[in-house]
Amino acid sequence: MNNFILTEQVVTTLDVSNLEFEIGITLPEKYKEHILRFNGGCPDEKDCFKGKVIAHFYPIKYGKSPLEKTYDRIKDLLPNKFLNFAYDGGGNPFCFNLNDGINYGKIYYCPMDMGEVEPEFLANSFEEFMNGLTEDCDY
Numbered sequence: 001m002n003n004f005i006l007t008e009q010v011v012t013t014l015d016v017s018n019l020e021f022e023i024g025i026t027l028p029e030k031y032k033e034h035i036l037r038f039n040g041g042c043p044d045e046k047d048c049f050k051g052k053v054i055a056h057f058y059p060i061k062y063g064k065s066p067l068e069k070t071y072d073r074i075k076d077l078l079p080n081k082f083l084n085f086a087y088d089g090g091g092n093p094f095c096f097n098l099n100d101g102i103n104y105g106k107i108y109y110c111p112m113d114m115g116e117v118e119p120e121f122l123a124n125s126f127e128e129f130m131n132g133l134t135e136d137c138d139y
Contacts (some may be wrong), residue, residue, distance in 0.1 A: 007041035
């Protein structure tokens, strides 16, 4: 398991529930478990997935850029019911697809520096994403 550094204050299940209510989306269970353990932060060693480097996970609450605020700023730029949960060094988000159905919980990389966002599929679930993190970004 990957450890995280630079995390924010611990959050509670009530904090997670409040976020879900505020944004009107149900978060994947494995992500909720992760947030309750590490509220934001950076992967300590393994920070690469399929050639993409994760700079930081958004905390859901607390800190300079909590998810509850950053989501409001970029939600209109992302596909419907995509939720940013982490970002790379250029600020491009890693997102969940939280639409109902077979794509619920899938992970996408959403580069935002070329105008219209073209999501790039990365993983079928948060668990697959986290288990696939590596130290080496050579894909």
